[in-house]
Amino acid sequence: MVDYFKKITTIFFFAFLLGASAQSAQDDEISTLKEFQAANGSSNRFETFFSSVDRYNVNSAYDWLDTIKVYLSNAHKTNDTIAARLYMVMQTQVYNDLGEYDKSTALAKELYALKDSLDSDSRKVVLEVLDDNYANLQLYDKQIEVRKEKRELGFTDNVAFYDIYSNLGLHRKARNQYIMEVKPTIADNDSYGLAKYHNKVGNYLRLDNSAPTAVSELKKAKAYLDVFINDISAQKTEEQIFESDLLKAEIEGNIGKCHVLLGEYEEAIPLLESSIEALSSTSDTHYRNEVIENTLNLADANLQLEKYLSAKRSLDKDFNSISLLQNIKRNSLLAAYYDKVENFKNAATYYKRNERIKDSLTQKQSSIIKQQLVTIVANEDLENSQRLIDEQKRINELARNEMKAKDERINLVFISLIFTLLGFAGLVYAYLKSIKNQRLIAEQKHIIENALVEKDSLLKEIHHRVKNNLQMVSSLLSLQTKNTRSKSAIEALEEGKSRVKAMALIHQKLYQNDDLSVIEMQGYIESLINSVQSVYKKGGHNISITIDAEGTELDIDRAIPFGLILNELVSNSFKYAFPENDENGKIYIHLRKNGGQGYFEYTDNGIGLPEDTEERTHSSMGIRLMNRLVNQLQSKLNIDKADEGVRFWFNFN
Structure with a gap:
């Protein structure tokens, strides 16, 4: 009994020491808010606020908001307009960090109306906040306007659209544009830049349901990031270390989500847990969506492995600013959980919730489609899209006026029976004439289509014959090779045969294609390499x-x-x-x-x-x-x- 009490006492003693140590570590952690309050003047506080790597390390965003409001109130009382605007810019950023995008947008628009009185740094912050707010509010046309303004002011070199395409669900188009725009700008020795690039490409592939290819890209990203982190020859700043840790967590989370898509749940769970822990520890709200996605995928993996308690713990977490689609996924997982534990009443409740959400989602579809169309047209020429919309409105108005005039004419026709009969006869005549014209058009269309088919057949036959002739030339060169003893002559003949095969392959691809005007180069290159390997027999078979x-x-x-x-x-x-x-x-x-x-x-x-x-x-x-x-x-x-x-x-x- 005495030994038992000794053990209990020892446990409590070590627990006390551990708690005291944790409290001491927390006290030693530097509070950015205290640095902010100790700074002299609004300009220095502005610099402290935006240069901080992790401004919410100790104090929450709400603590910051209360503090900034006090300083803003004092600035208004002393009629210090410059300080007031700087504090308003900071307030705009905090609202954005809290996910209150409507408040942040309203304040940012109020500030930008006075842009001539803002300094360059404040103007840039306001535009960045508006860009992020419009993305979260799905106001992509407004987001494009902000990005064009940033380009005109020299804050950015180009107006990027790939993230907007991805938000609209056009992940393949987003990936293609991202590759075309970003890859040429990354140096071969920029390991961190290459890690970010491959992570982005891999994530677009994952969103496009190409999980196996996505895993390959994401592993490249992780390899490049490991090179950057382990490179002791280059001095890294605190911000670079912080950003690289977050990027590592993001890459691991994306790999974990790919494993879930592939049904590899055991491999997914440790990666998702590590990513959630790292991304949750940062105050950067831009990773909030990643944490939610990773948590839902973690719950899915545990559910599939029948680890019901672990799955339920993930689903019971209090998410802020969860999107409509994420809410649907969460409800589906909760319903599946209650089905597994045979609580069918709760399962039915979550199924019904999803049914109600679908109605809301249907109502939003039309506006999302309009935004999508505006965004796609804006990629080529945003101003031209507005002109086309105005032109379409004018045409629609003319059509409505014409229909109104036609209705009036029909009403006049009914004044007299004679005019009615004449009008009816005229309509019948016009209808019969229309049928005749339609028949003529159909016949001409049939003739043209037959001519096109015949032309395509002839072209395919020509390409087929050219390919056969080139194959015959290749065969003649092979015969000549067998009858030649000179090594240099044999090599020259083999090279000639390889070149002839390369041209023959072009014509083969053309007559095999439905479209005779172009050749799909991925398949052609693969076939060409196989052809070259066959010429050189053993050569090149172990090359990647x-x-x-x-x-x-x-x-x-x-x-x-x-x-x-x-x-x-x-x-x-x-x-x-x-x-x-x-x-x-x-x-x-x-x-x-x-x-x-x-x-x-x-x-x-x-x-x-x-x-x-x-x-x-x-x-x-x-x-x-x-x-x-x-x-x-x-x-x-x-x-x-x-x-x-x-x-x-x-x-x-």
């Missing part, structure tokens, strides 16, 4: 080849030179780049075409080019051929030599 040309299409005038260029590059890599061992060999092929502008890049990590490359340029048939082919594309071939590997790239129209 990455092809990034999905969705890119070229016409035949560009596809043939491009195919021959790529044939030369891949052949050279197989023959020369890996003379000893190709097990660690890597080839990267990137092709993109956006409107009238295109970009091609080819790299390998082989032994690189010899020192006398420039001298060989005039004697090497392969390089001379590539230069001429690039000239046909109205561009110039660029060659970057490194210690390991080589990079070829050029832009084209």
